[in-house]
Amino acid sequence: MKSLYKFGRMPIALTVPALMILLVVVGIPIALLFLTSLNAPTFSVANYVTFFEQPANFRVLWQTVEISLVATAICLLIGYPTAYLIVAVSKQLRIALIVLVIIPYLTSGLVRTYAWIVLLGDRGLLNNLLLDLGLISNPLPLIYNRTAVYIGMVHIMLPMMILPLVSVMVGIDRSLISAAQSMGARPFSAFLRVFFPLSLPGVRSGCLLVFVICLGFYITPAALGGLGDAMLSTFIASRVQTSFDIAEVAASAFILLAVAVVVLLMVGVDLSGNRHRTAQKVSKSSLMRLPSFGTLKRYFGEVLLPSRAKRWATQLYKAGNCGRWSKFVGSVFVMLVMFYLLFPEVLVVIMSFSGGKFLEFPPSSISLQWYRNFFGDPSWYEAAWTTIQIGAVVALLSSIVGTLAAYGLSRTSPKVRGLLTMVILTPITMPVIVVGVAAYFGLVNLGLIGSQTGVVLAHCVGSIGYVVVIVSATLANFDRRLEQAANSMRAGPFRTFMRVTLPLIRPGLIAGAVFAFLHSFDEVVITSLVSGFSVRTLPLKMWEDLRHQVDPTIAAVGSLLILLPLLCLIILYVTWWRSVPRSQRTLLNPAA
Structure with a gap:
């Protein structure tokens, strides 16, 4: 007591x-x-063997992993440069852009999925626009396929990739890149050797978060995909509601959980926040994997040292000619990403005031019906x-x-x-x-x-x-x-x-x-x-x-x-x- x-x-x-x-x-x-799932108290893996013996189950499992990996890769390819450009702007503009990313993040995923149904449907906005312009004679199959699933999933998960990247990139000391450039490193080389290794904790966190959530996606693939785009979560949910075989449902759920755990153990998450240690590990691991390449690189670097020193001396105080062009391209890219995140939601709001019997954009009349x-x-x-x-x-x-x-x-x-x-x-x-x-x-x-x-x-x-x-x-x-x-x-x-x-x-x-x-x-x-x-x-x-x-x-x-x-x-x-x-x-x- x-x-x-x-x-x-x-x-x-x-x-x-x-x-x-x-x-x-x-x-x-x-x-x-x-x-x-292990048939306790006898304990056997018969349920797992039965799952993998059925080709349809294995196909759906592989399809689930494939869709999750591709969606994660697309989110990373779009989210990393977006986060980098957001961090590079002024503080006031950065806060505004982060708010624009947070708004779709907090919006219902079901609403965003519905917006893509309205956009990509046979009589959706895109098909109607192409038909009105005379570019097509019949509606294009933009929905109920794998592409539509990727579009919807990336739209929902992209803020979850951008926000962890921004939180890590904000803490990176930009003077390290300036120091690398002052020692003769070109901008891309300074980014690749200094900035990118320091941002790896954000990359890992964002990829793991997106991948694990994508594994459990249920609504978006079912609404935007076809019969061949179903994920394992759809099968598990249907079996819970229609089947009384608890062991089969449990085995399916733990197979999906095992995939997430294996990826988590393989990738790992750096929670220490020690970015210098991360960069050091990355450089050491690359040297251990490619020792001969490192030796050759040092040799040719010594041979080309006089020419590099001459080029560095001539370009040290030279004004950048591509600065304005790169800023323009970066601005256009961020605007396109924000348009991709926000336009479906704005479209739903505008079309909700349509006065016709069906949704139309732009509305022919305004009504609150x-x-x-x-x-x-x-x-x-x-x-x-x-x-x-x-x-x-x-x-x-x-x-x-x-x-x-x-x-x-x-x-x-x-x-x-x-x-x-x-x-x-x-x-x-x-x-x-x-x-x-x-x-x-x-x-x-x-x-x-x-x-x-x-x-x-x-x-x-x-x-x-x-x-x-x-x-x-x-x-x-x-x-x-x-x-x-x-x-x-x-x-x-x-x-x-x-x-x-x-x-x-x-x-x-x-x-x-x-x-x-x-x-x-x-x-x-x-x-x-x-x-x-x-x-x-x-x-x-x-x-x-x-x-x-x-x-x-x-x-x-x-x-x-x-x-x-x-x-x-x-x-x-x-x-x-x-x-x-x-x-x-x-x-x-x-x-x-």
């Missing part, structure tokens, strides 16, 4: 509520599913109200539990903190279909399938991770001496937290609650598995209509969902502005 009392007074005890939710909803079910359909149809506004209720409860519960966990983790040892953080973040680093399957079987045991309580618990599994990340980042900059000062004035731990700590971390707490709400509001895959037939959220209603017919009312709903992240950004900005001291506000706004 005394040891339990001591544990209750330890900071690590604050992580118990978060760990209990994860353990009950996901942790124990995953362990039981793994044992089921599709908004009236939304607010006049009980199936729509009741689904919206259910989603808001669930999102509010998830935001409240995740904020309380996640803040306690982040506060407790910030006061534990680094090793324990790293281990527990990894455990709490596991649900948002796994393919979402695996988390959905585990939550389904976990809530079945609790008798909560088809209830709002079950949906709330399933959503909290991921939302708690977002709250922990954001609040932990806020606590990292918190001065603990303020708490010590309060304690020295006889304030108890609870009063110190409520009167000192909580007001100072309030911006992070509000940001965590906003992200938890958005995560719950946009959730489709997990909700489709655990909601049964009695709980219908707005994303589920939209998904059902997309599968049966392209209802123009979805454009009105989509435009409202596009305004939601804008409202959340305004809330976050106001929260941040109010947290800034008045003296700093004057410095930030000299005109005031």
